[in-house]
Amino acid sequence: MTHMRFPYLLRAAALTDLLLSRRIADDKGKVRVVSEDELADPVLDGLLRQIAASRPRSWQHWISKDHHATARAVRDELETERWVRVELNRPFLIFSRSFVRVRDTRVVKRLAARLSSALTGPLSRVDERDAALVALAAAGEVRTVLPRAKRRAYKERITQLTDRGGPASPALRKVIRQLHATTAAVAGGGG
Known part of the structure; x- marks a missing residue:
């Protein structure tokens, strides 16, 4: 089931990044563009x-729309930048499955430490990106x-x-x- 949720999670993370970068805002439950200045990130800029070319739509719409394409674009970008290694496995001739391996596990450990600190440290010291990281992971x-x-255990803090x-x-x-x-x-x- 994780593989089914992951593309939606990436799409929500991209929207959050655009929100925190002040490119989009929430307008009564709809996503609204406030600045079309590019971020030099192909996924976020795309x-x-x-969003700018569309009529106002809900956050759920933008999380669901093109989620698989976003996941592929993020994976390809991370591979190009050498953050991850993508390994293709073909257990059968027809089916193939790719496995993504993080090249530097210290990055993962640092993210886990930030998440843990956001859950247990003083709330006043948690910045908006770390708050979003916990919220998205939950x-x-x-x-x-x-x-x-x-x-x-951390339900109230996550809220x-x-x-x-x-x-x-x-x-x-x-x-x-x-x-x-x-x-x-x-x-x-x-169904």
């Missing part, structure tokens, strides 16, 4: 252009950094950080719930 159910038990992290996290939570409901309906024969 998303910003896409909403996206990223069990490697926020397993269910930890999400339960406080989500309030500071912007509207993409609550919208991502709704998208993930819809994904769960659809998956359950299909598995149960209801």
Whole structure:
């Protein structure tokens, strides 16, 4: 199920990055462009252009729209910049699966430390990006950094950080719930 949530999570993270970079804003539940100045990031700039060319739409819409294309673009960019290594595995001739390996695991450890500090340190010292990081990890159910038990233990703190992290996290939570409901309906024969 993680692989199904991940593209939505990346899309929500990109929207959050645009929000924190003051390129977009929330306008009564809709995403509104406030600056079309590019960020020199192909994924973010492409998303910003896409939003600017559209009528106002909800955060959920933008999280769901083109989520697979965004995931591929992020993966390709990270591979080009040598942050990750993509390994292709073909267990059968028809099917292929790619595995993404982080080249420098210290980066992952630093992110985990920032997340842990945001959960346990003084709330006043948590910046908006770290608040958003926790909120997105919780909403996206990223069990490697926020397993269910930890999400339960820090539920109140996660709620406080989500309030500071912007509207993409609550919208991502709704998208993930819809994904769960659809998956359950299909598995149960209801779809």
